[in-house]
Amino acid sequence: MRFTLRQLEVFLAVAQHNHLTRAAESLAMSQSAASSALRDIEQQFDVQLFDRHGKRLQLNEQGRLLLPKAESLLVQARELEQQLSRHSTIGNIKVGATLSIGNYLVVPLMASFMTDHPGTRVTLDVANTRTIVEELLDFQLDIGLIEGEINHPHLHIEPWMEDELAVFCHPHHPLAERQRQLQRQGQSLKPSDVIGQPWIVRESGSGTRQAFERAFHGWLPEMNIQLELQHTEAIKRAVEAELGLGCLSSITLRDAFERGRLVALHLPQLNMQRRLYLAMHRQKFKTAGIEAWLDLCRGYAKNVVTNQS
Structure with a gap:
């Protein structure tokens, strides 16, 4: 050699x-x-x-x-x-996650991983889909958990979990009352009811924004986008301040809905479903640590499906 x-x-x-x-x-x-x-x-x-x-x-x-x-x-x-050398240490890994996943799903996974493999360390980088993809391509991350749909020749993309977006508003918003009236009549809101409203949404480059635009495809030129914010909590606070409607992953809204701080607006005519993905560079060698992390993520997804069944 x-x-x-x-x-x-x-x-x-x-x-x-x-x-x-x-x-x-x-x-x-x-x-x-x-x-x-x-x-x-x-x-x-x-x-x-x-x-x-x-x-x-x-x-x-x-x-x-x-x-x-x-x-x-x-x-x-x-x-x-x-x-x-007969070392059995899994080793440290660098994980990147998009905001909804990083803020609401990854921390329990990290805790489980480090409990199962004492002495290991998981470094987490939380950013939007575009940034996570760039860091994977630059080998700054071992693996990414992303919301956006990506097709890149240098990345291996594996479907991970199902997710759903939710349109929401302040409990005192006129659409919340209109929804209650329609529900008593066995009806529901239509896209035309929400199109002209002020909207607070995620920034371009995020997976949530990508899914939002796909769901409202055809109506986008008519929509009134008032604010574009990078953080889910900022969007929730803006909607709580009655600045307009929001659209985020249902994962990020469960607590706010349960506490009655926000109200979900049901729009059955729209497809709000999407997938979350595991992403890696195709030339990234899968260490024992990466394999263990992938197994943990896949097992978590199976448990979620089982619990929902």
């Missing part, structure tokens, strides 16, 4: 820090040794992996192509080393 794992470690460290000195420090080695390792691998294969700008090294296209394979190879080597 014409390269060493140490050379790959140096390559990955430089790609992360864009600076040879900082890369060497992160690997607890001298700058000259790191420089030599990087120079050797480039010379051995007659390839340049970085563009040099003074002391700054910027990964070029050739380096970007090598990056995921080098990372995958090192992860497998470390796992093999653990097995050879």
Whole structure:
């Protein structure tokens, strides 16, 4: 073999820090040794992996192509080393979750995971679907739990759980009373009843906004979007302040509905169903920790389905 794992470690460290000195420090080695390792691998294969700008090294296209394979190879080597050393530690994992999932579903999963595997640590990054996908593609995350429908050639997307959006309003909103009147007559609200109302919705790039626009497809040009907010709690507070109607995952609204702070508006003519997904980079090596996390998520989804049956 014409390269060493140490050379790959140096390559990955430089790609992360864009600076040879900082890369060497992160690997607890001298700058000259790191420089030599990087120079050797480039010379051995007659390839340049970085563009040099003074002391700054910027990964070029050739380096970007090598990056995921080098990372995958090192992860497998470390796992093999653990097995050879007879270490049974699952290891730490980095999870990304979209806001509804991260704020309402993932924390119990993290607690269960760390209880089942003492000494492990789960790092959680909560953001919208677009951001989580970008971080998966950049190998900043091991796995993502997302709400949006994504089709990317570099990502493996696995259906995880069923979810449903809910349109809601303040208990004193005229539509809440109209819904009660219609229900006494055996009828329900129609999309035309809500289209012209002021709306407070999630920002573009979020899975919730994607599902909202799909549900109201055809009426979007007529809708009065007053506010776009990044956080579910902010949207709920805005609706409680009687600024308009909201539309969020039913997961995020259970407590508010039970306490009577908000009222669900039922629109049976609209398809408010959607799926939640597990997402990984196709070239990401599945460590024992990642496999354990996937098994936990799949088991949780099965339990939810069983309890709803």
